[in-house]
Amino acid sequence: MSSAEIATLPESEGFKIRWGDLAPFIALGVIILLGTMINSNFMSANNILNVITRSAFIAIIGVGATFVIATGGLDLSIGSMLAFVVGIMVMAMNALAPSLGPWAIPIGALVALVVGSLCGLMNGLIITVGRIEPFIVTLGTMGIFRALITYMTDGGSLSIDRSLRNAYRPVYFGDFLGVPYPVIITLVIALLGAFILYRTKYGRRVTAVGSNADVARFSGVHVGRVRTMAFVIQGFCVAVAAICYVPRLGAATPTTGQLWELQVITAVVIGGTLLRGGKAHIWGTVAGALILEVIANVMVLSDMVSEYLVAAVQGAIIIIAMLAHRFTSPR
Amino acid sequence: MKLRTKGAALLSAAVVAGALTGAAAQAQDKEFTLAVSIPAATHGWTGGVVYHAQEAEKQIEAAYPNIDVIVSTASSATAQVSSLEDLSATNELDALVILPFTSEELTGPVEQVASNGTFITVVDRGLSDPSIQDLYVAGDxxxxxxxxxxxxxxxxxxxxxxxxxxxxxxxxxxxxxxxxxxxxxxxxxxxxxxxxxxxxxxxxxxxxxxxxxxxxxxxxxxxxxxxxxxxxxxxxxxxxxxxxxxxxxxxxxxxxxxxxxAGDERTPISTPYPPSMIASAMYMTAAQFAGQAPMRGSFKLDAPLITPENADQFYFPDSPF
Missing domain, CATH: 3.40.50.2300 (Response regulator)
Incomplete structure (x- = not known):
């Protein structure tokens, strides 16, 4: 490679449309087009709002997961952690409701944010200080959080106090100028995530650690601290998702958030973040979360697929989307 | 380090032995041992099963001092097989009340327990071979x-x-x-x-x-x-x-x-498939030993409509489900 080539490379990259980065959005477009052809109700404002609103959970948690995965980590505990945080939040709100009235809601939300961040911190510290694979650590904490929520609910459900229910409901069902609150919260979290990832020193360190931890270490990056922080961000995002989750059904059950970790990881990877780390796309993750929800929605709206085969078609579409991604990206 | 772990192992062995002899001593005062093997509380319905099994355990033990009830929960079919092995290895089981995780996987292990002369009550999910059970209790x-x-x-x-x-x-x-x-x-x-x-x-x-x-x-x-x-x-x-x-x-x-x-207009009825059926099965099994009431055969609990008039009979405010 000549020095002239090196000099021109960044410039040409700047002008060229990066098809690889656009892949998740193109895939989303194709699936939306498909949905419109299959059922005319698909494009109705109600349906679109429903789908976008309900994808908020996976998208918000996905923003955190993008950080963890970009550092080369993996968090399997997020689904259970969500259930645990939801449980703690409901208990806190119910306990505070008699003395504080509706003020129990913001305080409960604050409790959730603290608990979520601490859960993430715990994951991160065990991984970095204990030097254990993230897969194993979070597999362990996944079981722990799931067991704790089952214990807290006695296997049944833990419902939010009736006096708080109506005051809290709008956080999921309400909207600001026609945009549902969960969508606004998702946008804020994604913007924050994108800012941290692309515009701060910490963000650059995240991808540096993910692409090559040793090189990052030699260039003076505190790898353990960067990784731990990524898990804290993940925990915080889980708590934000929990805050949007509770007003929807108003209860925590042992099946809350079950298998969400797989959906989140799928959304992140469809979005173009490398599972081995080093490359992160916040907006791709949001698109990935939308893709998953739209596919599920189209499956119900179409009458072509037998109810027994829905999961198979969903799986196939995800694989096709990934293959398309592979062939459109330069490498 | 090695010595310390060895010490710890010895200590825990002693504790386990103590617990075992304690359990054995307790079992000796009781004439009959009734083991109950059920799925762990992983969702609402099984949460109810665990609750009703524990309540029935207290009530049966209070009502019949000569019966010892052991409730054991398992989180998967494999875990249930292991827990059956442990239960029958550490106790003389007179009766086993089991809500099997799956029919196929549990049939062999239950047959093993039955071969020791244990009275078998199967609840909800039937075994692949119904001839193993003495009593079958299920919803419809x-x-x-x-x-x-x-x-x-x-x-x-x-x-x-x-x-x-x-x-x-x-x-x-x-x-x-x-x-x-x-x-x-x-x-x-x-x-x-x-x-x-x-x-x-x-x-x-x-x-x-x-x-x-x-x-x-x-x-x-x-x-x-x-x-x-x-x-x-x-x-x-x-x-x-x-x-x-x-x-x-x-x-x-x-x-x-x-x-x-409350007379909801859109949900005026429900139908029971009650988790309390585990309690029905435990009571029937206990009656086989403590009472003079032979209990063999199949009992199918009906699923009558729950209406505002009879809802009280199906309402357990303390149950998680």
């Missing part, structure tokens, strides 16, 4: 579907458009759907759609939203489990749809019984 899943369908046909005047949410692909789910469909097929009611929502509130909520988007008119909804029903109600309320006249579930969940009692 077909009736859960059929009774709901009969009520609905009656209320809708034999015609209308409905949607159905089903659970996790299992025999239980298939039977409920079959019982429901068989009755509906004889009327002019049209089932617009049936999809899986895995007995999960969240999934039921999203599925119901999709149904509401897809069909401009829905007269009634049947979710074949009350957990899912709660998600359905939330979705219908949010959409503000007035066309949905009835939203029905099944299983007899506490929250839904409360709605029935």
């Amino acid at each position: 899943n077909i009736a859960v579907g059929a009774n709901t369908a009969k009520w609905l046909v009656d209320k809708l005047g034999g015609e209308g458009e409905i949607v159905v949410l089903r659970g996790i692909p299992t025999v239980i789910d298939d039977e409920r759907i079959k019982g429901f469909q068989d009755v509906i097929d004889q009327s002019d009611i049209k089932i617009l759609d049936i999809q899986y929502a895995n007995w999960n509130q969240d999934e039921a909520f999203t599925l119901m939203q999709d149904y509401l988007g897809k069909y401009p008119n829905i007269d009634a909804v049947w979710a074949n489990d009350d957990d899912m029903l709660l998600g359905v109600i939330e979705a219908v309320d949010q959409a503000g749809r007035e066309d949905v006249q009835y939203m029905l579930g099944g299983n007899g969940m506490k929250q839904v019984i409360e709605m029935v009692k």
Whole structure:
């Protein structure tokens, strides 16, 4: 490679449309087009709002997961952690409701944010200080959080106090100028995530650690601290998702958030973040979360697929989307 | 380091031995040992099973001082097999009450226990070989579907458009759907759609939203489990749809019984598939030993409609389900 080539490379990259980065959005477009052809109700404002609103959970948690995965980590505990945080939040709100009235809601939300961040911190510290694979650590904490929520609910459900229910409901069902609150919260979290990832020193360190931890270490990056922080961000995002989750059904059950970790990881990877780390796309993750929800929605709206085969078609579409991604990206 | 772990191992061995002899001493005062093996509380219904088993344990032990009840929960079929092995290795079992995780995997291990002369009571899910059991207690899943369908046909005047949410692909789910469909097929009611929502509130909520988007008119909804029903109600309320006249579930969940009692217009009934059937089975088994009441055969608990009039009999406010 000549020095002239090196000099021109960044410039040409700047002008060229990066098809690889656009892949998740193109895939989303194709699936939306498909949905419109299959059922005319698909494009109705109600349906679109429903789908976008309900994808908020996976998208918000996905923003955190993008950080963890970009550092080369993996968090399997997020689904259970969500259930645990939801449980703690409901208990806190119910306990505070008699003395504080509706003020129990913001305080409960604050409790959730603290608990979520601490859960993430715990994951991160065990991984970095204990030097254990993230897969194993979070597999362990996944079981722990799931067991704790089952214990807290006695296997049944833990419902939010009736006096708080109506005051809290709008956080999921309400909207600001026609945009549902969960969508606004998702946008804020994604913007924050994108800012941290692309515009701060910490963000650059995240991808540096993910692409090559040793090189990052030699260039003076505190790898353990960067990784731990990524898990804290993940925990915080889980708590934000929990805050949007509770007003929807108003209860925590042992099946809350079950298998969400797989959906989140799928959304992140469809979005173009490398599972081995080093490359992160916040907006791709949001698109990935939308893709998953739209596919599920189209499956119900179409009458072509037998109810027994829905999961198979969903799986196939995800694989096709990934293959398309592979062939459109330069490498 | 090595020495210390060895010491710890010795210590724990001593503790275990102590516990074992303690248990043995306790077992000696009791004439009969009744073991209960059930799934762990992983969702609402099994949470109810665990609750009712523990309550029945207290009541039976209080009522019959010569019976010792041991309740053991397991989180998977494999774990249940292991727990059976442990139970029969450490105790002289006079009776075993078991709610098997799966029919096929548990048949062999239960047969092993039965070969020692233990009285076997099977609950809910039957074994592959029914000749192993002495007593069989179960709810009627077909009736859960059929009774709901009969009520609905009656209320809708034999015609209308409905949607159905089903659970996790299992025999239980298939039977409920079959019982429901068989009755509906004889009327002019049209089932617009049936999809899986895995007995999960969240999934039921999203599925119901999709149904509401897809069909401009829905007269009634049947979710074949009350957990899912709660998600359905939330979705219908949010959409503000007035066309949905009835939203029905099944299983007899506490929250839904409360709605029935309050005379809810859209959910005026439920059908029981009560987790308390484990307690029925334990009482019957205890009667076999402590009372003079032979208990052999098959007992099928009916699934009568729960209405505001009889709802109290199906309402257990302390149960988690």
